[in-house]
Amino acid sequence: MAARPHVIPDDLKLVTAIPFLKWAGGKRKLIKELELRFPDGIGEHITKYAESFIGGGALFFHLVQNSNLKEYLISDANPELYIAYKTIQESVEDVIDELSKLEANYIKSNSEKRAKLFYKIRTAFNKGVKKIDLAVPNNAKRTAQIIFLNRTCFNGLFRVNSKGEFNVPHGRYVKPTINNFNNLRAVSAVLQNVEIRCGDYSNCVDWIDEKTLVYFDPPYRPLTTSSAFTSYSTSAFADEQQKQLAEFCIRLKDKGASVIISNSDPKNIDVNDDFFENLYEGFQFHSVLASRAINCDGKKRGAISELIITSYEVN
Numbered sequence: 155m156a157a158r159p160h161v162i163p164d165d166l167k168l169v170t171a172i173p174f175l176k177w178a179g180g181k182r183k184l185i186k187e188l189e190l191r192f193p194d195g196i197g198e199h200i201t202k203y204a205e206s207f208i209g210g211g212a213l214f215f216h217l218v219q220n221s222n223l224k225e226y227l228i229s230d231a232n233p234e235l236y237i238a239y240k241t242i243q244e245s246v247e248d249v250i251d252e253l254s255k256l257e258a259n260y261i262k263s264n265s266e267k268r269a270k271l272f273y274k275i276r277t278a279f280n281k282g283v284k285k286i287d288l289a290v291p292n293n294a295k296r297t298a299q300i301i302f303l304n305r306t307c308f309n310g311l312f313r314v315n316s317k318g319e320f321n322v323p324h325g326r327y328v329k330p331t332i333n334n335f336n337n338l339r340a341v342s343a344v345l346q347n348v349e350i351r352c353g354d355y356s357n358c359v360d361w362i363d364e365k366t367l368v369y370f371d372p373p374y375r376p377l378t379t380s381s382a383f384t385s386y387s388t389s390a391f392a393d394e395q396q397k398q399l400a401e402f403c404i405r406l407k408d409k410g411a412s413v414i415i416s417n418s419d420p421k422n423i424d425v426n427d428d429f430f431e432n433l434y435e436g437f438q439f440h441s442v443l444a445s446r447a448i449n450c451d452g453k454k455r456g457a458i459s460e461l462i463i464t465s466y467e468v469n
């Protein structure tokens with residue numbers, strides 16, 4: 155089937171769609187730096203965009219509303235994300251209905267009852283992990299549950315254990331916005347005609363061609379052992395996986411695609427660590443300042459550099 159070009163209805167153009175989930179490693183703060191390093195010809199000879207570690211989708215939501223790109227593919231290995239994106243694409247009003255019930259219940263309760271409701275929903279969500287059927291991804295109840303948990307949990311993040319169970323404790327936000335229905339409708343509008351897939355990043359290879367800008371934001375290579383954070387999904391992303399991803403990017407470059415990748419910069423710790431230079435031969439390296447923690451110690455938070463790697467020359 156030929157892909158339809160991306161069109162957003164006029165009445166929803168007034169609301170800017172932003173990520174509906176707060177996601178570990180979200181790239182909102184890196185959008186400008188990434189855009190500065192885009193290839194020439196966006197909206198001209200480059201008309202397609204693929205992002206295969208979509209997470210919360212910060213860059214995708216920005217581009218789909220602020221660029222002349224015409225066709226989009228997003229995907230992630232995490233099945234919960236696939237369900238949420240597909241359901242909001244197809245049945246956003248059902249998600250809003252489910253969420254408004256949860257929100258009403260939560261907001262009117264005292265802190266004890268709120269905690270009880272949170273753990274009840276968390277248990278229900280976790281019981282559903284084994285029953286996930288990706289052939290039938292449309293699931294408004296589950297999508298509402300993940301948004302509710304994301305909005306009301308400690309630090310507002312999505313994190314799972316090795317069994318794929320959500321394990322973040324209850325947070326203490328006084329008036330969390332649980333049902334941001336305007337944003338959900340805007341998200342649904344921008345997702346129309348977007349191809350959404352679930353699985354390993356390599357499953358987008360058939361879609362990518364010389365007209366495609368590809369952005370990969372994999373789980374970062376840990377700078378220190380204590381900063382290792384590999385629980386976005388149940389699979390780890392170790393050095394071997396970084397190597398395989400680099401080989402895949404070289405394949406895409408050979409296909410004529412423009413590839414841009416973000417990752418941690420090992421030179422923050424050891425200036426002689428050429429791990430990524432050795433993997434991405436022939437790619438261009440850009441070191442940019444980012445504000446994120448170098449380890450768990452809050453006092454040591456500060457600007458450190460991150461890597462942006464491009465398959466093409468940036469002037």
Ligand SMILES: C[S@@+](CC[C@H](N)C(=O)[O-])C[C@H]1O[C@@H](n2cnc3c(N)ncnc32)[C@H](O)[C@@H]1O
Nearest residue numbers: 179180181207209210211212231354355371386
């Ligand atoms: C750093 S996060 C992406 C954050 C995203 N750019 C944002 O702005 O929210 C990495 C994502 O990679 C996904 N992931 C991990 N291994 C993967 C794989 N082999 N294939 C596809 N996605 C994978 C995780 O589920 C997670 O959502």
